[in-house]
Each structure stands twice: as structure tokens, then as C-alpha cells.
Amino acid sequence: MIEYLAxxxxxxxWISLKTALVATLxxxxxxxxxxxxxxxxxxxxxxxxxxxxxxxxxxxxTVTGYFLLLLFSKRRPLGEFLFxxxxxxxxxxxxxxxxxxxxxxLPIVYMNAKAAFSQVDPELLDAGRTLGLSEFGTLIYVxxxxxxxxxxxxxxxxxxxxxxxxxxxxxxxxxxxxKTSTVSQVIxxxxxxxxFKATGVYVVLIFIISVASIVVSAQVQKRLR
Numbered sequence: 001m002i003e004y005l006a007x008x009x010x011x012x013x014w015i016s017l018k019t020a021l022v023a024t025l026x027x028x029x030x031x032x033x034x035x036x037x038x039x040x041x042x043x044x045x046x047x048x049x050x051x052x053x054x055x056x057x058x059x060x061x062t063v064t065g066y067f068l069l070l071l072f073s074k075r076r077p078l079g080e081f082l083f084x085x086x087x088x089x090x091x092x093x094x095x096x097x098x099x100x101x102x103x104x105x106l107p108i109v110y111m112n113a114k115a116a117f118s119q120v121d122p123e124l125l126d127a128g129r130t131l132g133l134s135e136f137g138t139l140i141y142v143x144x145x146x147x148x149x150x151x152x153x154x155x156x157x158x159x160x161x162x163x164x165x166x167x168x169x170x171x172x173x174x175x176x177x178x179k180t181s182t183v184s185q186v187i188x189x190x191x192x193x194x195x196f197k198a199t200g201v202y203v204v205l206i207f208i209i210s211v212a213s214i215v216v217s218a219q220v221q222k223r224l225r
Contacts, residue, residue: 023101031109065171096173112154116147
């Protein structure tokens, strides 16, 4: 059994972990400020923007991946621009893995951040402004610390979602061994080959990491409370 475990290709797991970590970081950097901006904006068209940011969570991942493929293909304006001006390729690259995971996980951080901000007492925000905090300072020193529990939940769930991403990644980045082949793609591949033993190993690894993420999230929130 030990020899068999040693023979397993673990590169898809490392690719998935690296992808999930980078994508989650990007989700936090983008999702929290956007949620804060829309939270304090009373513009009538906000519902449209809100729908755009939450759309990937209801669309089938393959549909999301199809739109991303259209957007970043070298035959399209954006993909052509990135390649010709910056020599950046998105399709069938690890960068494509990150973008796919980022897009499908972003709504989770965004929705959790918006929910966390909506529960913050407005008097705390007024107190911060009275003490001279700017709007950005209010976000950093009031909203994020007070809404930390909701934000942590969003980040952990986004990490788990990015870790298990399959459909959009397959469409945009492909399944290139050692490069873009994530653990979810490998599970589908070995399962189709009826290699149930290898499938079980990958499933157990993902299961352990997912459970550990939830436990860590619960412990951190408990300490914060």
C-alpha cells in the first residue's frame, strides 16, 4: 500500500492548492472592496452590478468557462491584446486555472462580505468618521474587524470552491499534466479509466483538506467571538 501511495502523481494536488490559494487571495482583494463599495452606494443600478458579481455562482461552471474562453482567446480582442502587448497567454496555462477559480469563487467572498457589512452597527461607522477616519480607513479599521467572522467564512468557502473547481478550469485551462491538470480533473480522468484505487486516494486527500479548512474556520471564528 505504501509503495502504491508513493507511485501516485501528486502534482495535480499541488497545482490545485497553489491555484486555490492565489485565487482566494485575489477574491479577498477584489471581493471585499467591491462589496464595501456597493454596500454604501444607493445607486439604482446597483442591482445590476450585484447580479453580475453573483452570476457565476448560479451559472453552470462550463458556461462560465465558455465565456472566459471567448474573452481570453487569442482570437478575441482582450486575449490578443494581452498576448501581443505583454506576452501573456491565458488559455491552457496555469494563469487560466487561477482566473477560472477566481471567477467561480469570487461571488462567495463578495456575498459573505456584503452580508457581514450589512450587520455592522451604523453608529460604529459614524463614530469612526467622527474620529477622522476616511471611507477607506472606515473599511480597514471598522468594517473588516467587526465583520471578521463573515469574511473568514467567505474566504474559507471560496478556498474550498476554488480547490474543487472543475468545469470552468477544463474549458479555459485544459487538462495538461503537470501544468494545468488539477485534482478534480484527474479524479474524473482516473474514474473514467476505472482506476478506483487512485480515485479513492485523490478523493480522500481533497476530503481531508476540505474538512480541515472548515475546522480551521470554525476555530478562528470561535477565537474572534
